[in-house]
Amino acid sequence: MHTYRTHTCAALRKSDEGQSVRLSGWVSRVRDHGGVLFIDLRDTYGLTQCVVEENSPLLGEVEKWRPESVVTITGRVAARTPETVNPKMETGEIEIVIEEAALQSAADVIPFQVAEDDGAGEDIRLRYRYLDLRRQRMQDKIRLRNNVVASLRKRMWGKDFQEFQTPILTASSPEGARDYLVPSRLHPGKFYALPQAPQQFKQLLMMSGFDKYFQIAPCFRDEDGRADRLAEFYQLDVEMSFVTQDDVHATIQPVIEGLFEEFADFTGEKRDVQWLPSIPYKEAMLKYGSDKPDLRNPLEICDVTDVFARDDVEFKAFKGVIEKGGVVRAIRAPAVADQPRSFFDKLNGWAQSEGAPGLGYVLFEGGEGKGPIAKFIPEAAQAQLREICGAEDGDAVFFVCNSESKAAKFAGAARDAICSALPEGHKAAREQGVYKFCWIVDFPMYEFDEAHQKIDFSHNPFSMPQGGMDDLENKDPLDIYAFQYDCVCNGFELASGAIRNHKPEIMEKAFGLAGYGKDVLEAKFGGMLNAMRFGAPPHGGLAFGIDRIVMLLADEPNLREVYAFVMNGQYEDQMMGAPSEALEQQLKDLHLKLNLPKKLVSSEEAA
Numbered sequence: 001m002h003t004y005r006t007h008t009c010a011a012l013r014k015s016d017e018g019q020s021v022r023l024s025g026w027v028s029r030v031r032d033h034g035g036v037l038f039i040d041l042r043d044t045y046g047l048t049q050c051v052v053e054e055n056s057p058l059l060g061e062v063e064k065w066r067p068e069s070v071v072t073i074t075g076r077v078a079a080r081t082p083e084t085v086n087p088k089m090e091t092g093e094i095e096i097v098i099e100e101a102a103l104q105s106a107a108d109v110i111p112f113q114v115a116e117d118d119g120a121g122e123d124i125r126l127r128y129r130y131l132d133l134r135r136q137r138m139q140d141k142i143r144l145r146n147n148v149v150a151s152l153r154k155r156m157w158g159k160d161f162q163e164f165q166t167p168i169l170t171a172s173s174p175e176g177a178r179d180y181l182v183p184s185r186l187h188p189g190k191f192y193a194l195p196q197a198p199q200q201f202k203q204l205l206m207m208s209g210f211d212k213y214f215q216i217a218p219c220f221r222d223e224d225g226r227a228d229r230l231a232e233f234y235q236l237d238v239e240m241s242f243v244t245q246d247d248v249h250a251t252i253q254p255v256i257e258g259l260f261e262e263f264a265d266f267t268g269e270k271r272d273v274q275w276l277p278s279i280p281y282k283e284a285m286l287k288y289g290s291d292k293p294d295l296r297n298p299l300e301i302c303d304v305t306d307v308f309a310r311d312d313v314e315f316k317a318f319k320g321v322i323e324k325g326g327v328v329r330a331i332r333a334p335a336v337a338d339q340p341r342s343f344f345d346k347l348n349g350w351a352q353s354e355g356a357p358g359l360g361y362v363l364f365e366g367g368e369g370k371g372p373i374a375k376f377i378p379e380a381a382q383a384q385l386r387e388i389c390g391a392e393d394g395d396a397v398f399f400v401c402n403s404e405s406k407a408a409k410f411a412g413a414a415r416d417a418i419c420s421a422l423p424e425g426h427k428a429a430r431e432q433g434v435y436k437f438c439w440i441v442d443f444p445m446y447e448f449d450e451a452h453q454k455i456d457f458s459h460n461p462f463s464m465p466q467g468g469m470d471d472l473e474n475k476d477p478l479d480i481y482a483f484q485y486d487c488v489c490n491g492f493e494l495a496s497g498a499i500r501n502h503k504p505e506i507m508e509k510a511f512g513l514a515g516y517g518k519d520v521l522e523a524k525f526g527g528m529l530n531a532m533r534f535g536a537p538p539h540g541g542l543a544f545g546i547d548r549i550v551m552l553l554a555d556e557p558n559l560r561e562v563y564a565f566v567m568n569g570q571y572e573d574q575m576m577g578a579p580s581e582a583l584e585q586q587l588k589d590l591h592l593k594l595n596l597p598k599k600l601v602s603s604e605e606a607a
Helices: 122-127 136-158 199-207 245-262 281-288 305-309 316-323 341-353 379-389 404-421 468-474 504-513 518-532 546-553 584-589 598-606
Strands: 020-032 037-043 046-052 070-079 094-105 180-183 191-194 212-220 232-241 272-275 301-303 327-333 361-365 368-370 396-402 434-441 446-449 454-457 484-489 492-499 539-545
Touching: 020 046, 020 094, 037 070, 037 094, 046 070, 136 212, 136 232, 136 245, 136 546, 199 212, 199 232, 199 518, 199 539, 232 245, 232 546, 245 272, 245 434, 245 484, 245 492, 245 539, 245 546, 281 301, 281 404, 281 434, 301 379, 301 404, 305 316, 305 327, 305 379, 316 327, 316 396, 327 379, 327 404, 341 404, 361 379, 368 379, 396 404, 468 504, 484 539, 492 546, 504 518, 539 546
Parallel strands: 046 094, 272 434
Antiparallel strands: 020 037, 020 070, 037 046, 070 094, 180 191, 212 232, 232 539, 301 327, 327 396, 361 368, 361 396, 434 484, 446 454, 484 492, 492 539
């Protein structure tokens, strides 16, 4: 007989009755039924009930076992009596009568329950992550991640893509976030950067003639933590040669659609997968107030600036903003006249919690408008408002007024808040049981950076402007569109990509408009520029966030719930003690001296 096991804890059935078997695993639960001990033994495959019978010489030893101790048991498979069969367990028709028992590793008193969810907070779960990962729900999600990555690889190989690895220690590159820097011991004063994405390398692979590349790529960005963003993450990185934007979409869309269809029932409820028509960026910002709209939400935003700019409308709070170039956005909420007053008060309170004075609205009933600001809008203006918004009796129209960019952002948030406040079953409630995908296209090439008062790239700096050199030379930079696109699903950006600029003269001009001189370009991207000068194919690609894909499939609100080992929201690894202080000798080897913030120095001295 094998030293540790003849079967896993999920393998035995009633047909195995009478067999002598050996199992190893963790003690999940111990139950004392008046001198008879029942042990639920667990391994990664499942659970088996084991029994120490009354008067067994093993009773004294086994009753000392604590939950999560690792044990090996040898015994006989016995059929359970009909009244004790557990139909919820795969092994629920049998139990093992223990004849031999060996304690492989004793467990201390555990800091939280593993066999059941006892509400332990995230901090303690992350500190003892190895215990947290023993829970069935966590094991299922980590296996899901493995299966998603395996499926992506098979699907990409099936489309003749080749997988290549790109460097981890590389040069800093403007990808829209801070780099993690790594000091060089051999080159004092110089630093490597961990890649925010393998952008330049995958383009260089196209220039090297490989045609189709993909990688499950690790990426690093020194950004503040939030539920859908981590410092270290993985993406399905893709690049193709001799393609248009439509070619990229047509190639990758079946991969992602098929993946979601494959795992759509992970949570136990089958969900539909729908791919909706592409939406231009400007339209998305106007109708949804976001470039990653949740299209399960049927509410749309419209522009009603003209209504409040009328001479007969006397709502000064809006008129003053409009006179300074501001706009008024409206969100129609259908059939809410029967909602209690608390529905409107809750939304008003939400707006105030977001820093706004409130969320004004007009409720249409009996052919007229009612509500806090209806008295400022005469009948003719109300009729215009109804026409623009498509409002009918029973509908409410909520308003946001600010500068165009701020109004779009807040209206988008209000759209989601209104939809979330609607009761289940309402005609405008968020649709459930579906993944709604679409491409957001036609992103602006540049934006105005208010902080630095300059034009800068709004998206990927290596993108091709839609009008090529002609646009760069003859258009206002803020009116130039790029061949850039995002894939969004249920309110999350899953992918970002572009058709790349493959001409050095266009790259020089594009960076020049953003204030980067040719010397900077040569210093930062000389390798790629030189490659372009020796013949670069038209090419494009994108990258899908694997973590967000798994998060959606697992129906989890937080990326930290779909990683095996992960840091907390402050980017601290409480289990491994990272980040930690460097030894003096390590700093000396790297030719570094610390220049800590004064507040930190003072607190350390006080300690």
